[in-house]
Amino acid sequence: MMQQIYPVSPHSYAYELNKDFHFAAAHYIPHEDAGKCKVTHGHTYFTNITIVGDKLDDTGFLVNFKAIKNLIHKRFDHETLNQDPAFSDDHAELFPTTEVVARTIYEIIQEYLDTLTNQPVCLQVYLRETPTSYCIYRPKEVGK
Structure with a gap:
């Protein structure tokens, strides 16, 4: 994956961790106005997860990179999202x-993250569906 810079909201946390990864998944949008997207098709989704916090855990991590990837990759990779x-x-x-x-x-x-004693929070999720289309999700209140 190429190194990229993602838009991030300003914050006052001491640490900011970003994890990039991709997963391949199929989906369809079950609505008559979805056009071609009504038919099952696939994407290689590229995602960036931004996690922030003030305290490190007992291993010196804000959060383990591998744990973050596994939560999403193991669940969605090579699956049909609608299922x-x-x-x-x-x-x-x-x-x-x-x-x-x-x-x-x-x-x-x-x-x-809510299960971790050092209380990191997810600041945003950047999800690219195609080379020209992406979405950023940021909760209205961090940690909510």
């Missing part, structure tokens, strides 16, 4: 669009 319980064909807020996938990745990451 994952996080998504639904019945509600637009749960269709596996780039926006919803980015928000879902945030929720998965933050749920894991």
